[in-house]
Amino acid sequence: MADTLIFAVPKGRILDDALPVLERVGIMPAAEFHDPKNRSLRFGTNRADMDIIRVRAFDVATFVAHGAAQIGIVGSDVIDEFDYSDLYAPVDLNFGHCRLSVAEPADEAASNQPRPSHIRVATKYPNITRRYFERQGVQAECVKLNGAMELAPSLGLSRRIVDLVESGRTLKDNGLVETEVITQVSARLIVNRAALKKDHARLGPLMSAFRDLAAERRQAA
Numbered sequence: 001m002a003d004t005l006i007f008a009v010p011k012g013r014i015l016d017d018a019l020p021v022l023e024r025v026g027i028m029p030a031a032e033f034h035d036p037k038n039r040s041l042r043f044g045t046n047r048a049d050m051d052i053i054r055v056r057a058f059d060v061a062t063f064v065a066h067g068a069a070q071i072g073i074v075g076s077d078v079i080d081e082f083d084y085s086d087l088y089a090p091v092d093l094n095f096g097h098c099r100l101s102v103a104e105p106a107d108e109a110a111s112n113q114p115r116p117s118h119i120r121v122a123t124k125y126p127n128i129t130r131r132y133f134e135r136q137g138v139q140a141e142c143v144k145l146n147g148a149m150e151l152a153p154s155l156g157l158s159r160r161i162v163d164l165v166e167s168g169r170t171l172k173d174n175g176l177v178e179t180e181v182i183t184q185v186s187a188r189l190i191v192n193r194a195a196l197k198k199d200h201a202r203l204g205p206l207m208s209a210f211r212d213l214a215a216e217r218r219q220a221a
């Protein structure tokens, strides 16, 4: 019997959109997965050869990149931040749309001052942020936060932030404006490259099923 395939999904907001997609490709987590009282982190599925793990978004990429999970679903923001060479992201699943942007207090953005060559930025994405500003000849000193980046400017932690924006509501409610879009974000299927080589017989058809479904959903949209 072949090894059990591990499918990693993020426990945050992407999960609600990911579950119907998984179901469409024939993967259904066991009933306990949906029980909020259940503290297990690994669950069976309707496929005897596959288990599902539910972890934090950034950890989905880490589990798959190291081959601890062979396949998963995660936002492209996370893939770009880590830039793991062992991660293959073959399918844009066309949900979880948002963008990664630079924002700053509305009054400071309006003042139109020239940007200094060294800036401080609060973000969950220090690698993307450094790379982005480096391309403009600006050295970005990043203060790593794991959430609530929007608080940083008003509390004097940094003038700028780099964070995800969807409706813009969080920025607005915290007195910030979006000044630059770094990149568009959507959910992706990710596969461990070594696992794909070793177990193409199972991972190949799975990838094709996700690819076909994504194409079908794009056509229907």
Ligand SMILES: Nc1ncnc2c1ncn2[C@@H]1O[C@H](COP(=O)(O)OP(=O)(O)OP(=O)(O)O)[C@@H](O)[C@H]1O
Binding pocket: 010, 011, 012, 013, 014, 055, 056, 057, 058, 074, 075, 076, 077, 078, 096, 097, 098, 146, 147, 164, 165, 166, 167, 185, 186, 187
């Ligand atoms: N406002 C948003 N609109 C659409 N997609 C988003 C939005 N915020 C985050 N995402 C996507 O969902 C993913 C997970 O975001 P979520 O907010 O669930 O993470 P989180 O719960 O803050 O993360 P953590 O697991 O570190 O607690 C992000 O990596 C991104 O791809």
Ligand SMILES: O=P(O)(O)OC[C@H]1O[C@H](OP(=O)(O)OP(=O)(O)O)[C@H](O)[C@@H]1O
Binding pocket: 013, 146, 147, 148, 149, 163, 164, 165, 166, 167, 168, 169, 170, 171
């Ligand atoms: O533009 P909007 O529609 O307001 O969405 C953007 C917000 O959504 C995400 O936060 P989330 O709600 O996931 O909370 P977090 O701070 O825990 O990441 C993101 O970090 C922004 O704060």
